[in-house]
Amino acid sequence: MNPDRVAVLIRRWVDLYTRGMPRAVRADRRAEVDDDLWCHRHDAITVGRSSGALGMEMMLRLVFGIPGDLSWRLAHGANAEAPGSVRRTSTSTRVIGTLAVLAGAGWTTLMLLMLVYGESAWTGSIGPISVVLVLGAGFAFTATAIGLIWRFQERLHRPGFIGGGMAGLGAFASAFNGAWAITLLPLGSAALAWDLARIGVLSFGTALLHALCAAALLVPLVAAFSADPAASFGFLALALPYPLSWMAIGVSLVRGVPSPRADSGRLSDGAS
Amino acid sequence: MRRKEGVLVPLEVSILEAAVELRSRGVAEAHGFMLAKAMRDRQQARRLTAYGTLYKALYRLERAGHLTSRWEDPRIGASEGRPRRRLYRVTLVGEGALERALEGRRTPTAPRAAAVQLS
Numbered sequence: 001m002n003p004d005r006v007a008v009l010i011r012r013w014v015d016l017y018t019r020g021m022p023r024a025v026r027a028d029r030r031a032e033v034d035d036d037l038w039c040h041r042h043d044a045i046t047v048g049r050s051s052g053a054l055g056m057e058m059m060l061r062l063v064f065g066i067p068g069d070l071s072w073r074l075a076h077g078a079n080a081e082a083p084g085s086v087r088r089t090s091t092s093t094r095v096i097g098t099l100a101v102l103a104g105a106g107w108t109t110l111m112l113l114m115l116v117y118g119e120s121a122w123t124g125s126i127g128p129i130s131v132v133l134v135l136g137a138g139f140a141f142t143a144t145a146i147g148l149i150w151r152f153q154e155r156l157h158r159p160g161f162i163g164g165g166m167a168g169l170g171a172f173a174s175a176f177n178g179a180w181a182i183t184l185l186p187l188g189s190a191a192l193a194w195d196l197a198r199i200g201v202l203s204f205g206t207a208l209l210h211a212l213c214a215a216a217l218l219v220p221l222v223a224a225f226s227a228d229p230a231a232s233f234g235f236l237a238l239a240l241p242y243p244l245s246w247m248a249i250g251v252s253l254v255r256g257v258p259s260p261r262a263d264s265g266r267l268s269d270g271a272s
Numbered sequence: 273m274r275r276k277e278g279v280l281v282p283l284e285v286s287i288l289e290a291a292v293e294l295r296s297r298g299v300a301e302a303h304g305f306m307l308a309k310a311m312r313d314r315q316q317a318r319r320l321t322a323y324g325t326l327y328k329a330l331y332r333l334e335r336a337g338h339l340t341s342r343w344e345d346p347r348i349g350a351s352e353g354r355p356r357r358r359l360y361r362v363t364l365v366g367e368g369a370l371e372r373a374l375e376g377r378r379t380p381t382a383p384r385a386a387a388v389q390l391s
Contacts, residue, residue, distance in 0.1 A: 010323070028343075032304055033323055034355035039305035040320070057319060065324025072328040 001055030003044075007037050010062050017073045020198040025076065074205050089256035096147035097253030099140045100246050103171075106137030107243035115236055138175025141185065141246070142168050148192060155199040163191025183221050186214035186242060193249065201257050202249060210245040217242040280373045283321070283329050286311045288338060288370040291362045301342075301359035304330060330360060338366030 014033050018026040037058070044054040110133040113121045121130050145168035149161060156164070166188025173181035190211040197207035220235035280288075290310035294302045302310070304327060308320045320326075333339040344357040362370075 028358070029327070031356050032327060032358050035303060035349075035357045036305045036308075036323060038354045039303070043305070043309065061320060061322045062324075063322070065322030065326070068322065068324030068326075068328040070324075072324065072331060 001052055001059055003041060003051050003055040003058055006055045006058040006062070010037065010058065013062060013066075013069070017069050019194075020200075020204065021073075021076060070208065074208065089254070092147070092151055093257065094254050096144055096151060097250040097255075099147065100144045100250030100253060102250075103137045103140030103144055104243040104245075104247035104250060106133045106140060108240065108247070109133055110137065111236060111240050111243065115240075134177075135175050137243075138171050138173075141171030141174065144246075144250075145171060145189065145192065148196065152196065152199065152201060156195050157198070159191045160195025160198075163188040163193075163195065167192055180225055183218060186217045186221070189246075190214040202252055206245075206248055206252055210249060213241040213245040280369055281329075283325065284333055284338070285370065285373045286315065287326075287329055287333060288362060288366055288373075290314060291339070291360065292367065292370065295362065301361045303357045303359055307360065333366065334360070336365075336369075337363060338369050339363060 010033065011030070014030050015026075018029050040058065041054065044051075110121075110130060113126060113130055113133075117126055120126070145164045149156065149164035149168075152160070166184040168188070170182050170185030170188055174185060193202060193207040193210040196202045197204045216238040220239045223235050287307055290307050291302055293314065294306065294310055299306070305320075307330075308326050311317070312320050321329075330339065330341075334341055339360045340363055341358050341360045344359055346356045349356045
């Protein structure tokens, strides 16, 4: 394992999990890890370790430290939001939040039906309910994704726009059993949520939770489109947290967007 | 599981022990890698503590007042061709916490050998 490549990976990881933090905090963490990498390499040279062994140890230090990095990041996020900030909202943000809650509730109900009734959730007396839920939730997710892009268009970066677009497309596909296109929904919404966290609309904890739930949803989705679609039912429970995380996002939007008090203009949601 | 405030976990005890030992050898301030290496040597472990685990623990120890840190003069790092360096030093509070943690480990009635309630 090449230590240079692992070092690049580590720096990229540091850049990723410190995204959205104050510049000084990011620079300090980056410098501290850079110094560690430099010392580790010089130590390996001194004791005559092979570059392969060094690269492997760096990789293990990276992987085993990820939970610590994330919890450190979440602790910083919580600290950043609490002091001196108030939650402001607008009618449009409340509407988007409500749509997210409804869409999440729709999918949650649908998945519970599928967990209880299996394939027969689409037939008999329950069939029409399932169809209404899949259509309603699909459209609501689509509207939520588009609404979020529209509402925060001035502050979103490219990943947010692309993610929102993917999520909207995937959600629309989900309403019509759109095969592989449905996977765009979790992939896109994770990117969108992260960008919303970067600009302070969501907490990083919420965005991270949503990304993990999106990753879990991919398992039954991939299984559903694999050679044995019936296998997807075995993984259905993994899909359940995803709509719940959408509901959490919706509730957060309805409550309002954290923003500094009137003396600073950052993060204002155009309160009404 | 959420940990209690004011409780030193084994990793934090190890960091403080390493810092105190380094100080006894004339190194009053140590950077992250130096602490990780001292911990590995003390425990005769095969690997160094992971980045995220180590720096999160250092952050927590500093917030609790067990360590203080300062950034080294960047000119020193530049002259040696390396990045700037953060140096940690054990405080009196940290020494006291370490003593109590070690005492707790030795006390058989302690609820957990590895975690000791401070103050």
